[in-house]
Amino acid sequence: MSEHSFPVRVYYEDTDFSGNVYHAAYLKFFERGRTEWLREAGIHHSELAQQGIAFAVRAMDIQFDAAAHIDDLLVVKTAVASVKGARLMLTQHILRRETVLTRANVTVVAIKTSGGPARMPKGIVERFGGGSNAIPL
Amino acid sequence: MSEHSFPVRVYYEDTDFSGNVYHAAYLKFFERGRTEWLREAGIHHSELAQQGIAFAVRAMDIQFDAAAHIDDLLVVKTAVASVKGARLMLTQHILRRETVLTRANVTVVAIKTSGGPARMPKGIVERFGGGSNAIPL
Amino acid sequence: MSEHSFPVRVYYEDTDFSGNVYHAAYLKFFERGRTEWLREAGIHHSELAQQGIAFAVRAMDIQFDAAAHIDDLLVVKTAVASVKGARLMLTQHILRRETVLTRANVTVVAIKTSGGPARMPKGIVERFGGGSNAIPL
Amino acid sequence: MSEHSFPVRVYYEDTDFSGNVYHAAYLKFFERGRTEWLREAGIHHSELAQQGIAFAVRAMDIQFDAAAHIDDLLVVKTAVASVKGARLMLTQHILRRETVLTRANVTVVAIKTSGGPARMPKGIVERFGGGSNAIPL
Numbered sequence: 287m288s289e290h291s292f293p294v295r296v297y298y299e300d301t302d303f304s305g306n307v308y309h310a311a312y313l314k315f316f317e318r319g320r321t322e323w324l325r326e327a328g329i330h331h332s333e334l335a336q337q338g339i340a341f342a343v344r345a346m347d348i349q350f351d352a353a354a355h356i357d358d359l360l361v362v363k364t365a366v367a368s369v370k371g372a373r374l375m376l377t378q379h380i381l382r383r384e385t386v387l388t389r390a391n392v393t394v395v396a397i398k399t400s401g402g403p404a405r406m407p408k409g410i411v412e413r414f415g416g417g418s419n420a421i422p423l
Numbered sequence: 424m425s426e427h428s429f430p431v432r433v434y435y436e437d438t439d440f441s442g443n444v445y446h447a448a449y450l451k452f453f454e455r456g457r458t459e460w461l462r463e464a465g466i467h468h469s470e471l472a473q474q475g476i477a478f479a480v481r482a483m484d485i486q487f488d489a490a491a492h493i494d495d496l497l498v499v500k501t502a503v504a505s506v507k508g509a510r511l512m513l514t515q516h517i518l519r520r521e522t523v524l525t526r527a528n529v530t531v532v533a534i535k536t537s538g539g540p541a542r543m544p545k546g547i548v549e550r551f552g553g554g555s556n557a558i559p560l
Numbered sequence: 561m562s563e564h565s566f567p568v569r570v571y572y573e574d575t576d577f578s579g580n581v582y583h584a585a586y587l588k589f590f591e592r593g594r595t596e597w598l599r600e601a602g603i604h605h606s607e608l609a610q611q612g613i614a615f616a617v618r619a620m621d622i623q624f625d626a627a628a629h630i631d632d633l634l635v636v637k638t639a640v641a642s643v644k645g646a647r648l649m650l651t652q653h654i655l656r657r658e659t660v661l662t663r664a665n666v667t668v669v670a671i672k673t674s675g676g677p678a679r680m681p682k683g684i685v686e687r688f689g690g691g692s693n694a695i696p697l
Numbered sequence: 698m699s700e701h702s703f704p705v706r707v708y709y710e711d712t713d714f715s716g717n718v719y720h721a722a723y724l725k726f727f728e729r730g731r732t733e734w735l736r737e738a739g740i741h742h743s744e745l746a747q748q749g750i751a752f753a754v755r756a757m758d759i760q761f762d763a764a765a766h767i768d769d770l771l772v773v774k775t776a777v778a779s780v781k782g783a784r785l786m787l788t789q790h791i792l793r794r795e796t797v798l799t800r801a802n803v804t805v806v807a808i809k810t811s812g813g814p815a816r817m818p819k820g821i822v823e824r825f826g827g828g829s830n831a832i833p834l
Contacts, residue, residue, distance in 0.1 A: 297592050297595055298441075298595070302435045303440070303492070304753065304810050308435060311721075331631050342761065346720075399715050454708060467768055469769075481623070482623050576713065
């Protein structure tokens with residue numbers, strides 16, 4: 287299984303007065319990448335929400351290696367590192383052409399919107415539970 | 424009844440690459456001002472949410488007269504223009520010291536989080552339904 | 561000249577605890593629409609920034625008619641109402657399929673990133689200065 | 698030297714449709730905490746910007762242990778772990794009363810707004826360069 291790629295354009299909203307993309311904006315880009323990767327796998331937040339299920343990020347470690355700027359066209363790459371029980375581990379990169387700007391290891395869990403943990407949706411375990419596809423950092 | 428004042432500090436997150444505060448950030452400041460004005464009146468979003476009630480902005484007209492910058496200490500002023508049936512009309516200004524930076528007329532309604540309109544919470548009608556306190560623009 | 565259309569997907573970042581899209585998020589969508597409309601006209605923020613020029617929203621009036629939700633695919637429609645001297649007046653709508661969710665009249669000016677007003681970039685005046693293309697509200 | 702504490706209120710803008718605070722919002726809260734900690738030390742972004750200097754986050758590892766909700770009053774705790782050359786290492790926590798919700802180790806560097814790395818501002822090295830004050834995780 288190959289990694290998933292999703293393009294993201296940088297807009298005014300993503301930048302700050304330093305002239306660079308604001309660091310927390312990369313987390314939004316990563317989240318868009320995860321959502322589009324799930325959508326491609328047939329998993330939709332809107333359907334999960336009707337069952338009272340949502341995702342939550344439990345842990346991230348992020349390296350901000352280089353800055354993105356207004357108008358940049360970026361690519362968010364997403365690959366499954368592992369699915370262990372209730373924990374989905376992903377490796378994500380943001381690139382501008384060949385340059386890796388930001389690298390993250392992300393741990394995602396499922397939660398009940400009424401509070402408390404939920405089981406990882408079956409579709410994720412079935413499709414991605416078999417092994418490792420981490421992008422080598 | 425006097426207008427309500429609430430201080431807001433400008434952080435990295437509020438600015439964009441032009442060096443000014445991003446225009447949509449003022450809407451966040453206005454919303455913080457409305458929330459704190461309601462809190463002072465004993466009305467809390469967290470309690471309303473438990474009853475399945477939230478607020479929604481139905482209309483805004485905004486004048487962005489002058490720019491705010493990183494580290495600025497702003498004041499959000501909020502006054503009721505009118506409460507008519509389900510519609511709460513507010514006048515809000517954002518100032519840096521004596522200078523008005525942004526002016527807005529805001530129409531707020533109550534909604535059910537399950538969808539559809541809701542009655543304006545009683546506390547708002549009782550406290551603010553009597554007349555007009557608009558800040559003259 | 562026809563109006564410009566640009567698709568926008570709703571992500572976690574755009575929603576709030578009411579279950580709807582946060583009202584200020586529509587301003588980001590409108591801004592993305594304006595940026596892509598300008599890009600199509602050959603006008604790029606990154607190039608203007610190198611000349612010390614950026615855009616600022618001077619005024620908006622917005623009607624929030626109906627709510628968008630997580631996973632919704634929206635379309636931002638942008639049309640020039642007029643270009644008068646330093647002021648660009650736009651009419652913008654956000655739709656989900658046939659339904660108009662949000663309508664805005666937006667006044668944009670050019671500014672110097674060093675402070676103070678700037679001339680509207682020539683490309684905008686030349687291409688859009690001739691007349692009116694407002695979407696009828 | 699003791700850790701720095703700064704209160705943060707949760708508003709609509711910080712939440713998402715899951716009913717919890719959006720994960721990237723905690724990064725904004727951490728950034729506000731760092732800014733206020735610097736302000737107390739007499740270091741202001743607005744003054745650094747005039748010298749063409751800004752801060753950039755180079756790395757973060759974050760544990761999201763528990764969720765915050767609308768109206769919550771949080772506290773951001775910031776302590777210096779070390780200042781080594783151009784790198785400022787901080788430990789930051791977000792708490793709701795006694796409960797730690799989010800924990801982060803943050804590496805901050807100084808950059809030139811014209812591009813490229815800058816020296817860590819002298820005030821930071823002088824005040825915080827001596828040793829370690831990490832909050833034990």
